[in-house]
Every structure is written in structure tokens, then in C-alpha cells.
Amino acid sequence: MPLPCPDTIAAIVADVAATEIMPRFGHLAADEVEKKNPGDPVTIADREAEKALSRRLTDLMPGSRVVGEEAVETDAGLLDLLDGDDPVWIIDPVDGTTNFAAGLPLFATIIGLAHRSEMLMACLHDPVHGKTALASAGGGATLNGTRCRVAEPTEPQHMYGTVKLRFGERTLPEAIVRNCQKVPPFMDLRCAALEYMALATGALHYALYRKLKPWDHAAGNLLHREAGGFSAHLDGSAYAVAGPDASHGFLYAPDEQNWAALTETLTR
Numbered sequence: 600m601p602l603p604c605p606d607t608i609a610a611i612v613a614d615v616a617a618t619e620i621m622p623r624f625g626h627l628a629a630d631e632v633e634k635k636n637p638g639d640p641v642t643i644a645d646r647e648a649e650k651a652l653s654r655r656l657t658d659l660m661p662g663s664r665v666v667g668e669e670a671v672e673t674d675a676g677l678l679d680l681l682d683g684d685d686p687v688w689i690i691d692p693v694d695g696t697t698n699f700a701a702g703l704p705l706f707a708t709i710i711g712l713a714h715r716s717e718m719l720m721a722c723l724h725d726p727v728h729g730k731t732a733l734a735s736a737g738g739g740a741t742l743n744g745t746r747c748r749v750a751e752p753t754e755p756q757h758m759y760g761t762v763k764l765r766f767g768e769r770t771l772p773e774a775i776v777r778n779c780q781k782v783p784p785f786m787d788l789r790c791a792a793l794e795y796m797a798l799a800t801g802a803l804h805y806a807l808y809r810k811l812k813p814w815d816h817a818a819g820n821l822l823h824r825e826a827g828g829f830s831a832h833l834d835g836s837a838y839a840v841a842g843p844d845a846s847h848g849f850l851y852a853p854d855e856q857n858w859a860a861l862t863e864t865l866t867r
Contacts, residue, residue, distance in 0.1 A: 600686065600714065603659050605733045608722045611655050612708050616726035619648040620693060624727075625702050632700050635672060639698045645669055647694035648708065648818055653772035656688045656710070663688055663712075668814040668834030678779030680815065681841040686714045689815035689840075704728075707792035711818035716841045720777035721825075723792045732796050732822055736827055740799055740825035747826040750801035752857040755864040759783050760805035760851075761794050772847055775807070775833075778865045806851040806860055812844050829855045 623631070623644040631643040646669050651754075664680045667690040671677050680687050688710065689783045693699050695706030704727040712720040721734040732747065734740040740747040762785045779785065788794055799802040799822050808816065818838045823830060831837055833848040848865075852858035 600733065602712070602719060602735070605649075605720060605735060607621070607659065608712075608720065609657070609724065609731050609733060610654070611659065612722050612724045613726070613731065614813050615648050615655070615692075615805050616708055616724060617653045619651055620644045620708070621726050624699060624704075624768045627700060638697070640696050641669060641672075642693065642700055642751055643757075644695060645693045645696055646701065649690055650830050652692060652708075653688070653709070653767060656690075659847060660686060660712075665690060666813065668692070668812070671814075678841070681691070681713060682716055684715065686712060688712055689793070689813050689817050690738065692814060693802050694792040695788070698789055705788065705790045705793060707790060707796075709792045709814060709818050711813070711839050713817060716839065718817055718821040718840060721821040722859065723796055723815055723818060724824060725793060725796065734799075734818075734822040734825040736821065736825070738825065740794065740822050747822070748801060748864075749798060749800040749823065749826050749828040750804045752853045753804065755782050755857075757783070758786065758804035758852075758853050758857075759802050759840045760785050760807070761787055762807045765789065772866075774847055774867075775865045778867070782792060782861070791815045791819055795822050800827065804853060804857075807865070808849045810836075811842065811846055811849060813840055816849075823851055828853055829858045831858065833866060 649667045649669045665688045691709040694709050698705040699759040707725045710722040723732040732742045830851040
């Protein structure tokens with residue numbers, strides 16, 4: 600199956616961000632922000648950007664389908680496309696909507712291309728700082744054209760990372776919450792795309808997630824893997840694009856040995 604040029608995907612994503620997202624940043628009217636759920640806003644920028652991306656990406660790759668965050672909100676059956684025979688664009692038009700709506704410059708667009716539950720390509724675009732991360736299965740990862748590489752392995756007590764303790768009313772297992780004090784202070788950007796870009800470039804050593812929505816994590820998982828990193832659920836099972844949207848803990852680390860050491864530190 601011929602794949603689109605990564606630079607073409609990046610150009611489309613950057614253009615949509617420039618026309619549908621950035622002009623609205625810091626200029627949202629009250630009626631342009633709604634609450635999908637408590638603490639989970641959606642804005643006109645999310646909706647209009649997803650429409651534009653869906654149209655342009657399916658035009659770029661005829662026969663492809665779309666699983667977009669906002670579309671799934673009204674039709675959860677779209678998730679079944681992830682297991683289907685057609686290539687699927689996985690779209691998060693504004694990752695970090697809470698930040699975007701609050702006027703915080705910590706948001707990005709996430710695009711993934713999958714086929715039969717396998718990730719093929721990824722594009723993560725930070726329009727505020729002009730950074731674009733690209734990855735393709737077996738082809739490596741880049742940030743603005745420079746090859747990405749995860750952080751050098753180190754001892755857990757020297758790792759810096761991000762931990763998501765909660766997913767709605769569900770938290771990480773009590774032992775993990777307690778053991779987080781054994782690693783350096785961690786941060787939460789409330790924007791998975793920026794965290795994945797930090798992981799892929801070595802700015803962060805690890806990340807531990809509870810929620811695994813495909814539009815938040817499928818592209819980032821590919822980016823991290825192609826930058827040389829290792830990741831798995833804490834029980835050792837691999838990431839699945841069409842898998843459950845919640846985990847007892849999904850951990851990213853520089854390599855498998857570091858993953859095992861950090862898992863032991865957090866769970867024992």
C-alpha cells in the first residue's frame with residue numbers, strides 16, 4: 600500500500616493549525632467553548648480543525664477513513680474502523696484543549712495513520728513553537744528534520760518524567776501512587792503530544808499513563824518506538840491501537856532494561 604509523503608502530511612497539519620487553530624487561540628468567545636464532560640472542554644477550533652483535517656487527509660489518501668476525537672464523541676462505532684481493512688487516520692485536532700481554552704500555549708495536533716491495527720505513520724505538530732515530529736514504522740523519527748533519540752538509560756532515581764495518576768474516577772494502583780515518591784518530581788503538561796515529543800528527544804526519561812485513547816497515544820507510541828524507546832503495560836503486554844482505552848499503567852522508558860527497573864521501583 601503506497602503511503603503519503605510525511606512532509607505532505609506535515610504541511611497539511613501545519614496549514615490547518617494556521618487557519619483553524621491559531622487565529623482562535625486567546626480569542627475564544629464564551630459560546631465557542633463547551634463541556635463534553637467535567638474538566639473536558641471542546642472548542643470551535645477542535646471541531647473545525649478536525650473537519651478540515653479529515654477532508655484533506657482522506658483526499659490525500661483515497662479510500663482511507665477517519666477516527667477523530669470529536670467525531671467519536673457522537674459516534675463511538677467509528678472506533679471499529681481501527682480493526683478494519685481500510686487505512687485509518689487517527690486525529691486529535693487540539694491535544695491539550697484545556698490549556699488551549701485557558702490561553703496556555705501548551706497544545707498540539709496529533710495525526711496517526713494505521714492499517715489493520717498497526718501504526719504506519721505519525722505527525723505531532725506544536726503550532727505555537729513551530730515544532731513538528733514525524734515518524735514512520737521502521738523509518739525512524741525526526742523533529743523538524745533532525746533525528747530523534749530517547750534519553751540515555753539511567754537509574755530510576757535519576758529519571759525525570761510524567762505520571763498521570765487519574766483517569767476520571769479511576770486512579771493508578773495504590774502501590775504505584777505511593778512509590779512515585781521514589782523517583783524525581785514529575786510533571787504533567789496536560790498535553791500528551793508535547794510529552795511524547797519530550798520523550799522522543801530525551802527531555803523526559805519516562806511517562807506513565809492510565810488513559811489510552813487512540814487519538815492521544817497511537818501516534819506518540821510510534822514516535823517513541825522509532826526514537827529507540829521501549830514501552831509496555833506494567834503487566835508486560837504490548838500497546839494495541841484498538842485495545843482498551845484504560846490501563847492499570849502503561850509505561851515508557853529509554854529501553855527495556857530501564858523499563859523493567861522502573862516498573863519494579865513503582866510496583867513493589
